[in-house]
Amino acid sequence: MDAHDSGLLAGARSAATRLPAQDLGRARCFYSEKLGLEPVDERPGGLLYRCGDSEFALFQSAGASPGTFTQMGWQVDDIEAVVSELGRRGVVFETVDLPGLRTQNGIADIEGNYPSKGARGERGAWFRDSEGNMLGIGQPVT
Template sequence: MSADGGNVLAGARVATRLPARDLDRARRFYAEMLGLEPVDERPGGLLYRCGGAEFVLFRSTGTSPGTFTQMAFEGVEDLPAVVAELRRRGVVFEEVDAPGLRTVDGIAEVEGNCPSKGARGELGAWFRDSEGNLPAVGQPVF
């Protein structure tokens, strides 16, 4: 906390960092499958910008567990159309059948998961990238 009692991180931007064992393979996946190109790169990482936010793919010797959502592309307008287009490019979407979360053709209705965004819920879809990370794509439901 700062001297005035406020949160010292409140003004900071938040950015996602995703590990990549093979940065060249990851770059190809994000370019060919998602249509994204890095806006900056260094020998150990690639910086991407989408919708005013940033994420980095960084060279890592570790592996991603891919057991939870690590990043989300949120606010798409037509999730079924986005899923169809990404599938056409070769993206494979996860099928989930767990208590409280079930996908149908790769898309789940997630109720009450976006309370701070004014939505009653969200449509969500998950896929694994070339490095085992688990990004999501979401559409708010009002």
């Protein structure tokens, strides 16, 4: 019996993201000063954050993130306002210029979305945290 057949993880209480940080103090400052997030809990070598009903953790790591793909994202109601405010706080957004995916003022219009989300597309923006982790912001287009 494989995990898919048995639904081992389908009944899990939640799923969470873990992001590496070579310098946990520097990461804590970035998440606080740039993103306005404070940890809800901490342990030696780790910081736990909550946003809505999800959580993510930063953990002390000697390894570095490649930052070549989105590792975590937030869904927001007004991506233009969020991108504008984060930019004001010093967050630098990625410029993307690929066939079918191009950012304009830091935001890309993405055709298609998961049918279960009830949207026809999404608007997205990406940036790296102080540790090189690629983070995304998305807003469904209905």
